[in-house]
Amino acid sequence: MATTLTELPIVDMSLVDGDDTDRAMFRQSLLAATHEVGFFYLVGHGIDRDTRDRLFDTVRAFFALPEAAKFDVEMLKSPHFRGYTRFGGEYTQGAIDWREQIDLAAEYPSLGSDPGYLRLDGPNLWPELAGFREVITDWQKRCGELGLRLMREWASSLGTDRAFFDDAFAQRPSTLMKLVRYPGREDAAQRQGVGAHKDPGVLTLLLIEPGKGGLQVEHDGGWIDAPPVEDAFVVNIGELMEYATDGYLKATMHRVQSPPAGTERLSVPFFFNPALSSAMPRIALPADLAADAPGVTDDPHNPISGTFGENMIKARLRAHPDVAARHHPDLVGATTPTE
Numbered sequence: 001m002a003t004t005l006t007e008l009p010i011v012d013m014s015l016v017d018g019d020d021t022d023r024a025m026f027r028q029s030l031l032a033a034t035h036e037v038g039f040f041y042l043v044g045h046g047i048d049r050d051t052r053d054r055l056f057d058t059v060r061a062f063f064a065l066p067e068a069a070k071f072d073v074e075m076l077k078s079p080h081f082r083g084y085t086r087f088g089g090e091y092t093q094g095a096i097d098w099r100e101q102i103d104l105a106a107e108y109p110s111l112g113s114d115p116g117y118l119r120l121d122g123p124n125l126w127p128e129l130a131g132f133r134e135v136i137t138d139w140q141k142r143c144g145e146l147g148l149r150l151m152r153e154w155a156s157s158l159g160t161d162r163a164f165f166d167d168a169f170a171q172r173p174s175t176l177m178k179l180v181r182y183p184g185r186e187d188a189a190q191r192q193g194v195g196a197h198k199d200p201g202v203l204t205l206l207l208i209e210p211g212k213g214g215l216q217v218e219h220d221g222g223w224i225d226a227p228p229v230e231d232a233f234v235v236n237i238g239e240l241m242e243y244a245t246d247g248y249l250k251a252t253m254h255r256v257q258s259p260p261a262g263t264e265r266l267s268v269p270f271f272f273n274p275a276l277s278s279a280m281p282r283i284a285l286p287a288d289l290a291a292d293a294p295g296v297t298d299d300p301h302n303p304i305s306g307t308f309g310e311n312m313i314k315a316r317l318r319a320h321p322d323v324a325a326r327h328h329p330d331l332v333g334a335t336t337p338t339e
């Protein structure tokens with residue numbers, strides 16, 4: 001019988017550069033972590049401390065901007081769900097998330113507006129902040145490369161060709177990152193930093209400000225605390241990876257509890273996703289793994305689509321009802337005023 005874990009497993013990516021035994025050990029640990037928990041700490045990833053420190057300096061500088069400068073790049077102005085969301089502007093499970101954030105995604109020329117998910121493509125709203133764009137672009141590039149390396153390792157571990165996922169990610173990958181600030185809770189009540197959810201995409205590389213707890217991951221009917229670990233990303237798979245593996249790999253519920261009064265918590269999730277219109281390829285699993293694949297979660301309130309854009313627009317409309325109402329009333333079923 002599998003034992004219930006009390007902390008997330010650690011996977012060491014530097015083993016990939018070792019000998020055959022090391023590589024086999026790496027793949028085994030990657031597979032076990034994402035089959036059993038869906039979340040793990042990734043160390044040995046090669047993104048150095050100076051780069052991570054510079055990113056957090058940039059995050060702090062952004063949130064320290066005067067309110068007017070943040071509202072200049074407010075997401076409400078963007079039909080593409082890019083830009084700044086104030087406290088209270090985002091919802092999970094119908095309840096307010098107590099966090100402020102800026103969403104920055106890959107920028108490609110528009111391919112149209114029908115199907116509706118094509119509207120997710122477009123420009124970012126870049127704040128007036130020296131060096132911001134360079135630091136963010138550099139981070140996106142590094143995480144994109146790391147994401148692709150991980151996808152190839154998963155493909156090998158799952159008994160298929162290393163390049164199995166490459167096509168879905170080669171053209172216009174829909175990478176998205178958020179800079180997030182959770183304020184301390186002002187009253188004794190436990191507050192929702194971000195409510196319990198699964199990530200709608202393929203893979204998330206999350207960097208948490210050193211020393212800051214609050215992230216919890218569902219496991220065996222309870223919650224595991226996932227505080228940051230020195231030099232590690234917290235990595236989790238999203239709904240599309242569950243779809244690709246017929247549920248052998250799990251997209252796992254997680255949430256963030258607001259930090260204690262008088263403190264704050266910063267984090268930078270990076271979501272690695274295929275092109276909006278790409279159908280997520282599904283692996284024909286080897287028999288021993290297939291025997292342990294329960295199928296994709298069937299939740300009528302949260303249907304999983306194999307087309308990434310469909311899955312993503314569903315999540316965006318739900319999380320940002322004000323942006324949806326202003327720019328996409330046709331997609332939420334509201335009526336547009338007519339003369």
Ligand SMILES: O=C(O)CCC(=O)C(=O)O
Pocket residue numbers: 178180194199206208215254256267268269
């Ligand atoms: O801030 C965190 O630690 C997690 C954020 C998260 O789960 C998300 O934005 O999807």
Ligand SMILES: [Fe+2]
Pocket residue numbers: 197198199254
């Ligand atoms: Fe998440």
